[in-house]
Amino acid sequence: MGEARFFHIAPDGGLEPQSSLEAALGALGAGEYIWLDYIDPTRAQLDALVGPLGINPLSIEDCFDDQQVPKIDLFPNNAFVLVNCYGYGERLLATDELDFFLGKNFLVSVSGRGNTECGFHERLDERVRQDLDTARKGPDFLLHTILDFVVDGKFGAIEALEDDINAAEEAMLADAPAFHLQDLMHLRRALLALRKSLYHEREVLTRICRRDCLFVSEAAIYHFRDIYDHLAKFFELVEMNRDIVTSLTEMYLSLINNQMAQVANRTNHTVRRLTLITTIFMPLTLLAGVGGMSEWSMMTGPANWRTAYPAFLAGMVVIGIISYFLLRRIEARGEDRPE
Numbered sequence: 001m002g003e004a005r006f007f008h009i010a011p012d013g014g015l016e017p018q019s020s021l022e023a024a025l026g027a028l029g030a031g032e033y034i035w036l037d038y039i040d041p042t043r044a045q046l047d048a049l050v051g052p053l054g055i056n057p058l059s060i061e062d063c064f065d066d067q068q069v070p071k072i073d074l075f076p077n078n079a080f081v082l083v084n085c086y087g088y089g090e091r092l093l094a095t096d097e098l099d100f101f102l103g104k105n106f107l108v109s110v111s112g113r114g115n116t117e118c119g120f121h122e123r124l125d126e127r128v129r130q131d132l133d134t135a136r137k138g139p140d141f142l143l144h145t146i147l148d149f150v151v152d153g154k155f156g157a158i159e160a161l162e163d164d165i166n167a168a169e170e171a172m173l174a175d176a177p178a179f180h181l182q183d184l185m186h187l188r189r190a191l192l193a194l195r196k197s198l199y200h201e202r203e204v205l206t207r208i209c210r211r212d213c214l215f216v217s218e219a220a221i222y223h224f225r226d227i228y229d230h231l232a233k234f235f236e237l238v239e240m241n242r243d244i245v246t247s248l249t250e251m252y253l254s255l256i257n258n259q260m261a262q263v264a265n266r267t268n269h270t271v272r273r274l275t276l277i278t279t280i281f282m283p284l285t286l287l288a289g290v291g292g293m294s295e296w297s298m299m300t301g302p303a304n305w306r307t308a309y310p311a312f313l314a315g316m317v318v319i320g321i322i323s324y325f326l327l328r329r330i331e332a333r334g335e336d337r338p339e
Contacts, residue, residue, distance in 0.1 A: 002040035009033055011136050015129065033105040033139045040112035042086070049108060054078060055101055063099045063110050070200035072207050078103040079213045081143070081204060082199040085111070085150050088157035091164060093190040098150060100143055102215045103231040107139035109146065124149060135321055141219040144227065151230050154194070158237055161190055165241055167272065171249055176255040184249050191242045205231060276331075280323045284316050 006018040008027040015035075018024040024034045038045060046063060049055045054077035062068050064084065073080040079102045087094040101108035127149045128135055128142070135142040139191040165187055172179045208216055216224065 002038060002042055002045065003035040004039070004045060007035040007037070008339070009035060009136060009142070013136070014132060021052070028105060033107065035139070035142060036106065036108045036278075038108070038110045038112075041110060042112050046110065049101070053101065053103060053106055053108070055108070056080070059099075059101065066097070068097070068281075070197055070204055072204045072213065074213060078106075083147065083150060083201055083204065084198070086154055086157040086194065088160040088190065091186055093157065093193055095193070098120060098282055100146075102139055102143055102213070104215060105139065107142050133241060138217065138220070140216045141223070141320075144220060144223040147224075147227055152235070154198070154234055155230075158194065158234060158241070161187065161194075162237075162241060165244055165248070169244075172248065172252055172255070176252060177259065179252065180253060184245055184252070188242070188245045188249075191238055191245060195235070195238045195242065198231055198238060202228065202231050202235060276324075276327055279327055280320055283323065284320055288316070 004021075006021060006024040008016040008018055008024055010016075010029070010032045016027070018027060018034075021036065024036065028034055036049070041063075043060070043064065046055075047057075047059045050057055050060065054075075056073075056075050056078075059073060059075070060079040062073075063079065068082055070083045072082075081100040081102060083098050083100075085096040085098055087096075096111060099110040101110075123148065128145055134156045135145055168179075168183055168187065207213065207225060208224050209221055210229055211218075211221065
């Protein structure tokens with residue numbers, strides 16, 4: 001069973017913990033509101049909100065759907081807002097889904113159903129208490145405080161990703177054959193996940209700043225516009241880093257192709273030298289085969305073998321030298337000829 005925390009917030013008070021949902025609803029007065037914070041809740045815990053707060057059951061289902069993207073749904077009694085929280089470390093992107101139900105006198109937050117390694121809950125209470133003067137103004141201001149905290153965490157993940165991208169670039173340029181291309185693929189997937197989240201979250205903030213949500217007051221709109229500006233900047237950073245990863249991938253393939261071309265060139269030079277040697281020795285091999293069958297002694301007489309064979313060997317040397325220079329000249333003329 002997940003953890004549930006209930007707070008009563010008055011315009012001149014602080015975060016007053018309540019023992020249960022019923023106690024929080026009972027403490028509600030004029031100008032006051034309640035904050036219900038659920039961490040990895042059960043379906044029954046959230047279904048209990050349908051009657052007292054008028055939460056739409058479809059929004060409850062969205063809280064347990066892992067395939068949802070950031071969005072905002074508007075209902076007569078409340079607004080449902082879904083965003084993502086990210087944490088990045090050791091080349092892994094941790095994700096947590098955050099769901100909010102915003103009403104006239106309540107805010108419900110649901111988290112912890114994804115990867116709790118984002119570090120969201122450890123610092124949330126501290127952030128809310130730091131901005132308590134702002135949170136006292138209403139549930140929409142408290143929602144802004146929490147969303148601002150979430151967006152700040154995204155910047156930390158982007159910075160960590162940029163550090164890994166720079167490290168990957170240095171490793172690639174230092175030793176391309178030893179570099180693993182899958183490292184760039186991991187970075188690319190993380191950037192795509194961030195881009196997808198930021199794109200939809202910008203749309204959510206656009207609707208809020210456009211006053212589509214009746215539960216966000218005019219005074220709070222200016223605070224949400226600040227969050228929109230941060231999301232727009234982060235989206236551009238992610239796009240820039242995605243282009244860098246694409247360029248690094250192309251650079252890696254180019255470096256590998258260049259090294260393969262160098263190996264091929266060295267192989268071609270070796271084959272040319274072997275071909276030259278083979279071509280020179282082909283006629284000599286023929287002559288050696290004829291001479292090895294004593295044909296020269298037959299032609300000059302057995303008694304003259306001491307003169308015939310040295311002359312035969314000298315002729316082979318002369319033929320080899322002539323063949324070498326002839327082939328070199330033919331090769332040089334071929335290299336000078338335009339393509």
